Amino acid sequence: MSSQDLESLDVEGIRQQFPILQREFDGQQVVYLDNAATTQTPDPVVDAMSDYYRQYNANVHRGIHHLSQEASIAYEEAHDRVAEFINADGREEVIFTKNTTESENLLAYSWGLNELEPGDEIVLTEMEHHASLVTWQQIGKRTGADVKYIRIDDSGRLDMDHARDLITDDTEIVSAVHVSNTLGTVNPVGELTDLAHEHGALSFIDGAQAVPNRPVDVEEIGADFYAFSGHKMAGPTGIGVLYGKQELLEDMEPYLYGGGMIRKVTFEESTWGELPWKFEPGTPPIAEAVGLHAAVDWLEDIGMDRIRAHEQELAAYAYDRLDAEGDVEIYGPEAGSDRGGLVSFNLEGVHAHDLTSILNDHTVAVRAGDHCTQPLHDKLGVPASTRASFYVYNTREEVDKLVAALDDARQLFA
Amino acid sequence: MGLGSDMYRQQILDHYKNPRNYGELEDPTFTHVGENPMCGDEIRIDVKLEEDGESDDEETIKQVAFSGDGCAISQASASMLSKELQGKTVEELLEMDRDDVIDMLGVDISPMRVKCAVLAEKVAQDGAEIHRGELDVDKTTTED
Ligand SMILES: Cc1ncc(COP(=O)(O)O)c(C=O)c1O
Numbered sequence: 001m002s003s004q005d006l007e008s009l010d011v012e013g014i015r016q017q018f019p020i021l022q023r024e025f026d027g028q029q030v031v032y033l034d035n036a037a038t039t040q041t042p043d044p045v046v047d048a049m050s051d052y053y054r055q056y057n058a059n060v061h062r063g064i065h066h067l068s069q070e071a072s073i074a075y076e077e078a079h080d081r082v083a084e085f086i087n088a089d090g091r092e093e094v095i096f097t098k099n100t101t102e103s104e105n106l107l108a109y110s111w112g113l114n115e116l117e118p119g120d121e122i123v124l125t126e127m128e129h130h131a132s133l134v135t136w137q138q139i140g141k142r143t144g145a146d147v148k149y150i151r152i153d154d155s156g157r158l159d160m161d162h163a164r165d166l167i168t169d170d171t172e173i174v175s176a177v178h179v180s181n182t183l184g185t186v187n188p189v190g191e192l193t194d195l196a197h198e199h200g201a202l203s204f205i206d207g208a209q210a211v212p213n214r215p216v217d218v219e220e221i222g223a224d225f226y227a228f229s230g231h232k233m234a235g236p237t238g239i240g241v242l243y244g245k246q247e248l249l250e251d252m253e254p255y256l257y258g259g260g261m262i263r264k265v266t267f268e269e270s271t272w273g274e275l276p277w278k279f280e281p282g283t284p285p286i287a288e289a290v291g292l293h294a295a296v297d298w299l300e301d302i303g304m305d306r307i308r309a310h311e312q313e314l315a316a317y318a319y320d321r322l323d324a325e326g327d328v329e330i331y332g333p334e335a336g337s338d339r340g341g342l343v344s345f346n347l348e349g350v351h352a353h354d355l356t357s358i359l360n361d362h363t364v365a366v367r368a369g370d371h372c373t374q375p376l377h378d379k380l381g382v383p384a385s386t387r388a389s390f391y392v393y394n395t396r397e398e399v400d401k402l403v404a405a406l407d408d409a410r411q412l413f414a
Numbered sequence: 415m416g417l418g419s420d421m422y423r424q425q426i427l428d429h430y431k432n433p434r435n436y437g438e439l440e441d442p443t444f445t446h447v448g449e450n451p452m453c454g455d456e457i458r459i460d461v462k463l464e465e466d467g468e469s470d471d472e473e474t475i476k477q478v479a480f481s482g483d484g485c486a487i488s489q490a491s492a493s494m495l496s497k498e499l500q501g502k503t504v505e506e507l508l509e510m511d512r513d514d515v516i517d518m519l520g521v522d523i524s525p526m527r528v529k530c531a532v533l534a535e536k537v538a539q540d541g542a543e544i545h546r547g548e549l550d551v552d553k554t555t556t557e558d
Contacts, residue, residue: 351485353453357421357527369452383454383484412422413431413486 009306015393017042028363031398036181036209036342036389037367038231041291045235048294049287059283061260071286078289079276085296086226087217088243092275095242095249096284100208101131103227103242106279107204108135110255111248112173118144120172123201125150125158125187126379127180130372132206136175145172152379156183156332163195171201178210182373182387183332184315184339186210193222202248208232209340213311213391215304218243230288234391235295239288242279249275258282307392311341314390318343318399325406331380342389344371347406350413352384358412359386362405364398422486423521429490434497439479446541448554450533455484457492459537463504473504478538485530487523492534494518504542510535529556 015021018040023030032040052074058067060075079091088094097103116122122136126149140147148166151159158176167174174196178189193203204225210216212233218226225248230239244252254261254272258281263271272278299307319335322328327348333339347355356368367387370377377383388402439445442460449456462477478496482489498518499507515535516523523531536554543549 351453353485353527353530354422354487357524360524361420370454377454412427 009302009310009392011310011393011395014042014302017044018393019043021393025363031362031364031401033388033390033394033398033402034365034367035212035391035394036232036340036371036387038237039212039234039391040393041236041295042234042298044298045291045294049236049291052287052290057287060286061277074293075284075286075289078293081293081296082241085300086211086241086243087219089219089246092246093243093249095244095276095279096289097227097240097242098238098285099231099240100129100206100227100229101135101240103240104131104135104204104206106242106255107225107227107244108139110252110279111202112136112139112145113143114253116140116143116145116172119170120145121166121168121170122147123150123163123166123171123174123196124148125176126152127156127158127183127185127187127373127376128175128177129181129206129208130374131208132175132177132204133373133375150176152183152185152376155334156180156185158185158187158192160188160191163192167192167195167199167201169199171196171199173202173204175204175206177206177208178216179207179214179340180332180373181209181340181342182344182371182376182385184342184344185333186214186338186340189223190221193224197222209342212299212307213304213341214308224248230292230295233295234298236288236291239285239292241292246275249279252279254278254281256281260284302392310392311390312338314394314396314399315339315341315343317396318388318390318402321399321403325403327410328406331385340389341391342387344385344387346382346385347409350409352382352386354413355386355406355409358409359402359405362401362408364402364405366402421521421523421527425520426486426490429493430486433480433489433493435477435479435493437479437481439477442479444541444545446537446544446554448533448537448540448556450484450488450529450556452556453485453488453530455482455488455530455533457482457484457488457534457537459492459496459534459541461499461538461541475499475502475504475507480534484533485527487519487527487530488533491515491519491531495534495538499538504546507542508539510539532556 056070058071060072079094083094150163153159176192189205196203202224205223207228211228226243231237261278261281263273316335328345330345352368439460443463445460447458458481460479464474464476478499480492480496512532540554
C-alpha cells in the first residue's frame with residue numbers, strides 16, 4: 001500500500017458507523033480510549049449478527065432443513081474467512097473458542113498436560129498477559145515442567161540475548177505475546193519462533209493485541225499456534241480463535257468433549273471428527289462467528305496497513321504529548337518506534353485509580369490497574385498504571401482531551 | 415471540578431495529603447494487614463484497646479494507627495476511620511457496614527471504587543475478629 005493510501009483514512013466516515021461514540025455523559029461526548037480492553041462494534045457487524053438472528057438462526061451441522069443449512073454454511077465460511085485473513089492453510093487450522101484466554105487454555109490442557117513432564121521447560125516473556133502466564137504456570141505445577149521468563153530491558157523490549165540463553169533443547173514451548181497490552185512493544189515473534197524451532201520446541205503467540213491493528217501472517221511468522229479475540233478487533237464478544245498447524249492439531253487430544261465433534265460413538269468408545277470441529281463440541285458461537293466474519297471484512301476494507309499506520313501515529317502523538325508534560329512517566333518503547341496503539345503511564349503524585357476516576361469525570365474512558373500483567377508491574381515498580389489505547393476511530397483531538405484533563409488531577413492533588 | 419462523580423471533595427484530599435494517625439503503635443492489642451489486589455492498595459491497622467473492659471462486648475478502642483499505600487480513596491478512608499474508631503467499642507466496629515464508610519467519606523463512591531473505600535474497615539474488622547479468635551486469616555483482601 002502506498003503512503004498516499006495511508007493518508008486517506010476517513011476517520012469521520014468511520015466514526016459514523018459507531019453510534020456509541022456519540023454518547024454523552026453530563027453533556028460531554030465520550031472519548032473512548034480503552035480499546036485494548038475491548039473495541040467498539042461498527043454497524044455492519046451488528047447488522048450481520050442481527051440479520052443472522054432475524055433470518056437464518058438455527059443450530060449448525062446437524063440439521064437438514066433450510067435454515068440449518070444456511071447457518072451451517074455461514075458458520076463454516078466464517079472459519080474460511082478468518083483463515084484467509086491470517087493466511088492459515090484453511091478452516092482445519094482455525095478453531096473458534098470463547099476468547100484468547102480459552103484458546104490458550106485449550107492448547108495448555110490439550111497439548112501441555114499430555115506432553116510435558118519434569119525436566120521440560122516452558123519459556124515465556126516477562127510481559128505475558130495473565131492469560132498465558134497463569135495458565136502455563138499452573139500447567140507447569142501439574143506436569144513438573146519449569147517455567148522461565150525472557151527478561152525485558154530498560155526500554156521495554158525483550159532481551160534477545162537472554163532469549164537465546166533460555167531457549168535450549170529442554171524447551172518444549174515458547175509462548176510469547178505478539179504486542180504487549182501494557183508496554184505496547186511489538187515483539188520479534190518470528191525470531192522467537194525460529195529459536196524455538198532450532199531447539200525442537202513449539203511456539204505459541206498471543207496475538208490479542210496484534211491481529212486487531214496490523215497485518216498478521218501466521219505462515220510468515222512460522223508460529224505453530226496463534227490466538228486472538230473477536231471483541232478486540234471490532235467484532236463481538238464470545239468468540240476467539242486458536243490457529244494451529246494442521247499436523248499438530250491432528251495429533252492433539254480434544255480439550256472439551258461432547259456432541260458435534262465425534263465421528264463414531266458406542267457405549268464404550270468414541271472417535272473424533274474432522275478438524276476443526278474436533279475442538280468445537282456443543283453448540284458453537286454461531287451469531288458471533290457471523291459477526292467476526294463481518295468484522296474481518298470491515299477491517300480489510302479499511303486495510304490493515306492503514307489501521308496500523310493510524311494507530312502508530314496516534315500512539316506516537318500521545319507519547320510525545322504526555323512526555324512533554326514533564327511529570328508523566330511512560331512505560332515501554334519510545335515514541336516513533338514500532339509500538340501498538342497504546343500508552344501506559346503514571347502522573348507523578350497521583351495514583352492510577354484516582355487519575356482514571358478524574359479522567360472519567362471528563363468522560364475520557366481509559367483503564368487503570370495492572371492490565372493483567374501484575375508481575376510486569378512489580379518489575380516496573382508500580383502497583384498500577386493508566387492506559388490509553390487507540391483504535392481506528394480515534395483522533396488527535398481525543399488525545400488532546402486526555403492530556404488537558406491531567407491538569408484537573410494535578411490541581412486536586414497538588 | 416465536580417463534573418461527574420465528585421469523588422474528590424476537599425475532605426478526602428485533605429485526609430489523603432495529611433493522613434491522621436499515620437504510623438504504627440508501640441504496643442498494639444492487635445494488628446492486621448490487607449490489600450486490594452486489583453488496585454494494589456495496602457493497609458495495615460494497629461489497634462490498642464482500653465484494658466478495663468469487663469467482657470468482650472465492652473472492649474473500647476483507645477488508639478488506632480494505620481499505614482499503607484494506595485489510591486486517595488483507600489488512604490483517606492483509612493485516615494478517617496482511624497479517627498472515627500477512637501472511643502468506639504469493638505462491637506460497634508464489627509457492626510459497621512459499607513454504608514457507614516461511605517457516609518463517613520461524605521461523597522458518592524462509584525461502584526468500581528467501593529472496594530478501595532471499604533478496605534480499611536474490613537482490615538479493622540478482620541483484625542478484631544482474629545483478636546477474638548473468631549477468624550483465622552493472614553491477610554484481608556477485598557476480592558471475594
Ligand atoms: C495480550 C493479551 N492477551 C490475552 C488477553 C485476554 O483476552 P480475552 O480476555 O479476550 O481472553 C488480552 C486482553 O485482555 C490481552 O491484551
